[in-house]
């Protein structure tokens with residue numbers, strides 16, 4: 191289709207309110223229009239082609255441009271694009287997907303509540319938990335514990351669950367029932383403390399927070415990402431999730447695993463909570479990779495125990511009054527089913543378990559570079575942290591914009607990586623091969639070397 195790029199840029203600037211955008215830069219520079227995508231590549235309006243190092247936004251797990259997905263969308267849209275899911279109405283893809291998710295998830299998570307994305311899934315989860323404890327007659331058990339630097343979305347409640355301080359600058363929050371404990375940051379743990387002692391410390395800190403908030407009577411749930419994503423790609427110490435889960439159970443609390451990023455193959459399994467971290471949460475939330483980003487869909491997987499309580503009528507004629515016009519949208523659910531079919535047919539989880547360790551190992555070779563302080567993550571969820579001084583782990587000044595500098599250098603060389611402050615994130619489509627990894631690590635090395643030169647030139651770093 192022919193289009194006028196300059197006109198589109200102007201229209202975008204004038205009318206599209208972009209999420210997570212620094213408008214002062216945006217007003218000056220406008221946007222990059224991404225116009226085409228195929229496999230591991232995306233292309234912009236000027237015809238530049240890039241390796242997609244971030245799967246859109248941790249989501250295009252099966253890769254771009256899958257004709258099968260387009261076909262299933264068209265077929266479902268023509269057959270029956272939409273009808274209400276309320277009361278006793280249902281549709282075939284939503285029903286089949288719920289059964290499939292129950293089959294893939296840990297064994298007692300057999301009930302699916304649909305939403306349109308991760309934020310809404312998390313928001314609704316808190317609403318459901320409050321309803322659950324009301325049903326049990328525990329009307330004071332409403333406090334929720336999340337973690338600093340955790341990312342859980344930006345609807346009102348999920349934004350408060352999010353513990354990244356800058357995310358809520360200028361916004362109000364729902365802190366009357368949401369609290370944060372320290373995140374697990376092994377790289378920045380107190381100096382000289384072993385990982386095992388650090389784990390003990392975090393678990394003790396969590397337990398004292400529960401007690402401070404009123405213990406079993408008052409505290410309802412804990413929410414955590416298996417690996418913290420946007421908050422820094424932070425892998426917790428060995429055994430951390432199991433121990434946090436055990437504390438939850440001691441206080442009659444529910445454990446919510448936010449698998450919006452980690453589910454659907456990123457760590458080599460459909461769900462990571464049990465397969466990687468050995469826990470069976472009471473609730474798992476997923477979105478993103480559920481449809482590989484081809485269409486919005488979120489899902490909250492609830493345990494048999496929770497369903498048994500929330501499915502009882504609260505009073506005569508009482509209904510479970512929560513849900514959305516688009517809960518279980520037939521087209522979105524048909525896409526999710528096809529996405530899962532492709533993942534199973536192409537054995538993408540197995541592929542990630544094979545290529546993931548190679549990606550980790552090759553990225554770690556970058557640690558010989560002057561500013562690469564830490565390379566961390568797991569499988570297809572990795573982060574590179576830049577520092578001014580590797581001994582002291584001191585950061586470069588914020589205004590040096592090291593993450594953005596590296597991302598720009600990568601872009602010049604045909605690779606998109608995501609800058610988050612002093613971090614660069616890689617969360618690629620799951621179809622990267624060993625050869626892609628080699629190419630990407632080569633580009634990263636050259637890009638970081640150029641960044642070091644520019645930081646020295648600009649006086650942010652000594653040679």
Ligand code: PLP
Pocket residue numbers: 306307308309310312341342343344415419420448449450451477478
């Ligand atoms: N939870 C996690 C762990 C996420 O990483 C995200 C988004 O990045 C969300 C929730 C919010 O999902 P959405 O942007 O689909 O609302």
